[in-house]
Amino acid sequence: MAVWRPDPTFYPSPRMAMKAPPEKLAYVVRLNPNNNGQPDAMCVVDVDPTSSTYSKIVGVTEMPYTGGELHHFGWNACSSMLCPNAPHPHIERRYLVVPDIRSSHITILDTKDNPTQPQVVKVIDPEELHERAYYSRPHTVHCGPDGIYISALGTPDGEGPGGIFILDHDTFEVLGRWEIDRGDQYLHYDFWWHLGYDTMITSEWGTPRMVEHGVLGEELLAGKYGHRIHLWDLHRRRRLQALEMGSEHQMVLELRPAHDPTKAYGFVNSVVSLKDLSSAIWLWYRHNGEWKIQKVIEIPAEPAEEDQLPDILKPFKAVPPLVTDIDLSVDDRFLYVSCWGTGELRQYDVSNPFEPKLTSVLQIGGIVRRAGHPAVSGPLNGGPQMVEVSRDGRRVYFTNSLYLPWDAQFYPDGIRGWMVKVDVNPEGGMQFDPNFFIDFGDQRAHQIRLQGGDASSDSYCYP
Amino acid sequence: MPTDLWAWLSLAGLGLFHGLNPAMGWLFAVALGLQEQRLSAVLAALPPIVLGHTAAIALTALLIAFLGVALPTPILLSLAGALLLVFAAWRIWRRFRHPRTRFRATKYQLALWSFLMANAHGAGLMIAPFLIPLLHGPDAALEHSGHTAHAELFSRSVELALLAVLVHSVALYLTMITVAVIVYRELGLELLRRAWINVDLIWITVLGLTGALTLLLGLRGLI
Numbered sequence: 001m002a003v004w005r006p007d008p009t010f011y012p013s014p015r016m017a018m019k020a021p022p023e024k025l026a027y028v029v030r031l032n033p034n035n036n037g038q039p040d041a042m043c044v045v046d047v048d049p050t051s052s053t054y055s056k057i058v059g060v061t062e063m064p065y066t067g068g069e070l071h072h073f074g075w076n077a078c079s080s081m082l083c084p085n086a087p088h089p090h091i092e093r094r095y096l097v098v099p100d101i102r103s104s105h106i107t108i109l110d111t112k113d114n115p116t117q118p119q120v121v122k123v124i125d126p127e128e129l130h131e132r133a134y135y136s137r138p139h140t141v142h143c144g145p146d147g148i149y150i151s152a153l154g155t156p157d158g159e160g161p162g163g164i165f166i167l168d169h170d171t172f173e174v175l176g177r178w179e180i181d182r183g184d185q186y187l188h189y190d191f192w193w194h195l196g197y198d199t200m201i202t203s204e205w206g207t208p209r210m211v212e213h214g215v216l217g218e219e220l221l222a223g224k225y226g227h228r229i230h231l232w233d234l235h236r237r238r239r240l241q242a243l244e245m246g247s248e249h250q251m252v253l254e255l256r257p258a259h260d261p262t263k264a265y266g267f268v269n270s271v272v273s274l275k276d277l278s279s280a281i282w283l284w285y286r287h288n289g290e291w292k293i294q295k296v297i298e299i300p301a302e303p304a305e306e307d308q309l310p311d312i313l314k315p316f317k318a319v320p321p322l323v324t325d326i327d328l329s330v331d332d333r334f335l336y337v338s339c340w341g342t343g344e345l346r347q348y349d350v351s352n353p354f355e356p357k358l359t360s361v362l363q364i365g366g367i368v369r370r371a372g373h374p375a376v377s378g379p380l381n382g383g384p385q386m387v388e389v390s391r392d393g394r395r396v397y398f399t400n401s402l403y404l405p406w407d408a409q410f411y412p413d414g415i416r417g418w419m420v421k422v423d424v425n426p427e428g429g430m431q432f433d434p435n436f437f438i439d440f441g442d443q444r445a446h447q448i449r450l451q452g453g454d455a456s457s458d459s460y461c462y463p
Numbered sequence: 464m465p466t467d468l469w470a471w472l473s474l475a476g477l478g479l480f481h482g483l484n485p486a487m488g489w490l491f492a493v494a495l496g497l498q499e500q501r502l503s504a505v506l507a508a509l510p511p512i513v514l515g516h517t518a519a520i521a522l523t524a525l526l527i528a529f530l531g532v533a534l535p536t537p538i539l540l541s542l543a544g545a546l547l548l549v550f551a552a553w554r555i556w557r558r559f560r561h562p563r564t565r566f567r568a569t570k571y572q573l574a575l576w577s578f579l580m581a582n583a584h585g586a587g588l589m590i591a592p593f594l595i596p597l598l599h600g601p602d603a604a605l606e607h608s609g610h611t612a613h614a615e616l617f618s619r620s621v622e623l624a625l626l627a628v629l630v631h632s633v634a635l636y637l638t639m640i641t642v643a644v645i646v647y648r649e650l651g652l653e654l655l656r657r658a659w660i661n662v663d664l665i666w667i668t669v670l671g672l673t674g675a676l677t678l679l680l681g682l683r684g685l686i
Contacts, residue, residue, distance in 0.1 A: 005659065085576070
């Protein structure tokens with residue numbers, strides 16, 4: 001229980017975390033789209049190139065319930081435990097906190113004793129979440145300096161408001177709602193923070209009712225999905241400000257604040273523009289004590305023939321890029337952008353966050369493109385989606401499934417699940433690792449977490 | 464006054480011990496300095512942190528000074544020893560969460576945080592066994608009688624208690640400023656990963672041992 005020194009995977013600063021040894025294992029959620037009573041599972045992937053089982057799934061832990069859909073997950077503790085204002089340096093990073101976005105279970109897996117065979121140590125029932133926080137459909141997990149923060153898309157009846165609740169990081173009990181004053185915030189999706197500025201940021205997707213049966217065309221065209229981000233006082237738990245992108249930009253998802261706690265800016269993606277189906281990356285930043293936002297990247301839709309497109313896109317005669325995940329390297333230098341619609345992974349140099357430069361593009365899958373991979377023959381479907389960057393920034397991993405009800409709309413012939421790895425040149429540029437292609441068959445893969453931490457799990461209090 | 468000297472040195476030593484603990488505040492000062500990228504921010508954060516700690520110690524010290532007038536040394540020692548043991552046991556038995564505050568804390572918030580931090584760790588309680596012999600030392604334990612003498616004894620007790628707090632806090636401040644400046648300017652925070660040992664475990668051990676020893680001393684005096 002009590003350890004003598006801080007967990008070796010905790011780093012005071014992102015600069016030090018960049019020097020962490022390469023990860024040897026990756027944890028990936030596997031979901032079952034077949035509705036046949038088989039549970040979803042946590043897969044353990046060997047990512048050590050010197051190992052004989054490199055690029056193979058070396059362990060599977062099934063969830064102790066069925067009928068859910070695994071999505072995002074996170075570590076119980078990370079580098080933020082070293083923060084001086086709430087120091088808990090002797091807690092271990094050993095548990096994966098795995099929420100279920102459909103059934104609202106939260107499963108706690110212990111990876112310490114046998115990292116390739118995580119053990120289920122606790123399941124938080126949906127009822128506990130409902131009773132203590134009146135939230136449902138838990139989503140993003142972040143290890144905070146004072147507890148485990150988890151976002152939820154909405155309430156048990158499928159409506160809003162969505163928000164954040166706290167899990168005790170020793171007992172894994174739901175402690176309750178995080179918000180004290182939410183203003184007019186109603187929709188929720190992702191959250192993260194600037195620890196150096198005591199600021200929380202939250203984004204907007206839709207309520208469970210608006211997302212669980214696919215995109216609702218009418219509500220989309222009416223601009224009803226999220227188009228704002230919210231800034232909060234992290235300590236006082238009150239909303240300070242909302243930043244509006246305009247209702248033309250629908251669904252504001254992944255928040256990637258700079259890892260350096262002295263920097264007050266970050267990136268967020270909007271999925272689709274009602275004007276031209278483009279996706280955009282926005283930069284929020286602090287200027288003279290006030291937060292502002294501006295568009296820094298726009299990725300256009302690609303024209304396509306009607307017969308190449310799923311029903312939902314036929315009227316538009318174009319493939320939207322559908323940027324659904326982004327990830328920022330630990331040194332805040334490269335931003336990775338998943339274009340799930342067009343089948344591209346883009347790398348931008350964001351050393352100057354106001355002027356990103358496109359440095360590399362890889363193509364794989366895509367609604368029309370169906371690009372292949374050096375390790376397999378023939379076309380692939382699905383597209384780059386959940387993307388994770390190693391702490392040293394040299395390796396990027398990604399999977400190809402978005403969310404079951406939405407997979408079915410954009411890839412109606414069914415997605416074959418895969419996970420791939422990309423090697424990154426430190427000065428920019430990337431190529432597929434030709435020896436890394438994991439075929440999940442008729443199962444699908446979503447978020448990836450790397451052993452010891454990755455670019456989207458740890459936050460830091462020291463520059 | 465060999466006993467007295469030993470007690471004074473112990474009070475200063477405890478200041479050193481408390482000051483070295485990263486959770487007591489020097490690390491907070493370094494973090495604020497790094498965030499603002501100037502040494503003056505490190506130096507500005509330390510006085511409120513030391514003041515908060517001092518207030519926590521003074522609270523215990525004054526309580527002992529008041530009780531010291533009414534109670535004989537053996538009883539006071541036994542009480543302090545028992546309290547220390549109970550506190551140590553409670554810290555082992557109950558899961559413990561540190562007080563927290565915002566990262567960009569104001570001076571007032573820093574002081575309050577430091578006050579709560581010191582109390583939560585039993586920092587004040589830890590100095591009790593060293594303060595009691597001072598208050599009831601050869602100088603203070605002269606036979607007194609009558610109301611005037613009683614008042615005199617009382618003000619002398621308070622004076623000694625405050626002096627003890629001062630000695631403790633000066634040692635604390637000197638330790639914190641030395642460590643904070645060296646870490647900020649020279650060493651960097653890489654050392655946290657190795658050197659931030661679980662001080663809580665040491666504290667509980669120290670609390671428990673002093674408690675047991677103090678209780679024994681007190682009980683011996685009673686028999």
